[in-house]
Amino acid sequence: MAHYDVLIKNANVFDGSGAPPFQADIGIHDNRIAAIGDLSTDTGGLIFAAAGLSVAPGFIDTHTHSDMSALYNPSMTSMISQGVTTQVVGNCGLCLGMTTKDPLFIFEQRWQAAYGVEISWSSLTENLRRVEENGIATNYLTLAGHGTLRKKVMGLQDRQPDSSELEQMKKELAEAMEAGAWGISTGLEYPPSAFAKLDELVSLAEVVQRYGGIYASHLRNEGDYLLESVEEAIAIGERAGIPVQLSHHKAEGRQNWGKVDQTLERVMQARTAGLDVQLDQYPYTAFMTSMSVQFLPQWVNEGDHNATIARLKDPVQRAAILEEIRRCHPDWDDMSEDSIWYQVMIGVCRSNRSIQGHTVAELAAQDRKNPIEYILDIILAERNMISAINFAISERDIERVLRFPYTMIGSDAVGAHPDGKMLEDRIHPRCYGTFPRVLGHYVRDRQVITEAEAIHKMTGMPATRLKLKDRGFLKPSYFADITIYDPALITDKATFENPHLISSGIEAVFVNGRLVFRDGEMLAARPGMVLRHN
16 A cells, blocks of 8 residues: 555546547646555545546647736736646747847846736746746746847847857857747847748757757748748758748648648658658638738838837828738738738727627727728727737638647647736637637537647647657656646637636646645645756
8 A cells, every 4th residue: 555645546548649538547646646556455545536537738838928927916817727737938039038128128128027927037047037936827938039139139120140240149049048948939020039040940940959959930931932031941951951940830721721721731741751841720711910910011021019019100101011011911901801900800909898809890890991001090099909810711721730640739828817917918728728719619519639749739748849858748756747627628619809717627637746736626735846958
């Protein structure tokens, strides 16, 4: 007879490998799994009856932006409540831990200051230490952000680095890798990452390759130039000899639906040729990002927000902006029933909450404005601090990408909390519902993939890709990151109209052996660890 700190009884165990489940008990001692098997004669300090429930490794969210909220929302309620126990932050080229007090980072400083946090660190090492000291409920690991790195060295200029600037970026990147970063991310749709050319990206990826890291990319374009953007990512991987991660893979815009068939075929070709390429995905038909990135020509976003605002104010430049938009997107002038503006919803708008959740079509008609003119006016009025949710993704494409054997699950979310100031933001429901939506809607209801396949995409696959030690699988001696859920009841509740709703069906979540969530309630524990690649 053995005694465990926690004893999970009669579980339907998915071990994270993709194999079918098996019946077993799980004993936890301290922060690790001590035994899996028939433990019917053993005892536990906490006994959890799991008959009829699925027990899996804690979910690994391979693509989040929770570095933006880690210091003011350490409970990570939206993440823990959907079964996530480990988060990869620093995606899309933005890494808060690499920012400083320099005025260049005014956007990041204002975001933190709104919640009472001051950027007081001067290096990634100091930032990770502060996250540790503050405590956090999930495990936490970061990528180095190319956009943050470029801004630090070159500002927000649309030009190529000279030799000394490139060497400085390589030096800063090496320091981030030494501090524990797991790779580099790019956000090639966002300034200043968007200004980088292939040679710069390859040079930086080569630095990361020497440390055994990965290259994760928000592609340069996920719509009309999706195929070319995938080719660029593959070229970087081939030239630098580095594993490639295609972030939140999708095809935006009705005219591009179906292109994922070609991109997935191209990924398989690259893999056959020896390049390690994988994807991550969130299971929603809408994306969310800033309005200026979605709708303004790239040159308008060069520099800081003040520079963008100045261009929108200048009559000559505004006319040039309107002319280019209409030339490139003649359908955007349309206000018929098929207009895209019925599919574009205002997301976070902190100085004018009344328009959150309304479509551009509604608001433009209300103001008796052309929709393109309205877009320019609202970006100007909100000083470029406004985002939009765009329903531009095909359901068929989502299922096609989900079935692909090298797709992992990533929410693309900022860890949130359903109370207080964060409740005011009209965020994307993926923040609360990504993982339950896969298991409920796509596994149980639509049977797109099996439960074992889904769990593998959420656990063992990202752990293997990142070379996480002793995580991602249910095995003796592994860390006791465990999610227990009811497969018949697990359902995402968050919607685009009401995004701050906790999912149902998650019965319990353990992080490093500590119970952090049970029966719909968060507990006070913050047992998450900062995981460093080195």
